[in-house]
Amino acid sequence: MSYSTSNFSHLSDNELVSAYKTSHDKLLVGELYKRYMHLVLGMCIHYFKDKDVAKDIVLQIFEKLFEELKKREVENFKGWLTFVVRNHCISELRKTQAQLNRDLEYRYEVKMQSIEVEPEIVKEEEEKLEALEKALESLNPFQKKCIELFYLKNMSYTQIVEMTGYSVNEVKSYIQNGKRNLKLLITNSK
Incomplete structure (x- = not known):
């Protein structure tokens, strides 16, 4: 199926996903972005509490969708997207926490080495x-x-x-x- 126009608002989520799987036209995911960006941003703000960080995470998630939608069978896009967002946010929080722990450990080691105990x-x-x-x-x-x-x-x-x-x-x-x-x-x- 060929899409000559960039107005996909008449297509359902499932039709957009199906069309993207066959055409790999990123404009189709762009339509999903328009529909769900506010939902995804709201979820990201809930997890990160910082709107700028949340916006960056939203972009990461939608970039991830380009590959994930090619590989996955998605029947309920909104439910699946919610699952992807939650898992991505938790993963990013764990990375951040792990980095904070490493930074704290490093600072502690440096401090302990620099002072006479x-x-x-x-x-x-x-x-x-x-x-x-x-x-x-x-x-x-x-x-x-x-x-x-x-x-x-x-x-x-x-x-x-x-x-x-x-x-x-x-x-x-x-x-x-x-x-x-x-x-x-x-x-x-x-």
Whole structure:
């Protein structure tokens, strides 16, 4: 099928996807962009909280669609797009978090190498670590497990839900209450 005009507004999402798979005409994806850019931007702003970053991510996602639509069988474009956006945003957030962790580790190593470590400071840090470990052992098992998975293993709420069988609200509650209880236990142990 040949499209001589760039006005595809009369075509359904499925027709646009099907036509793109055969013609590879990027104007067809451009029509999908017009229809769903606001939805995708809204989702990206939800994840990144920064409109400029979100706009960059929107462009990445629509660039990704050029290849993905050639390979995938898409029956419900809007639902599939929502899935792609969510996964892409989570992936980008993980990359950002991993980079932040590497940067923090590097800064810490540089700082530790550049200062002479005094025995009192080392002892104080060891005591803080011991107090934290002791407080962690005092938490109820649900809070302890969720705290360890979230903070020590860097797992997402979704991953914790899948691993433990708790609901998302339970996981959030266990983490929030566990964090508060840790602060109380550490403060009271001084």
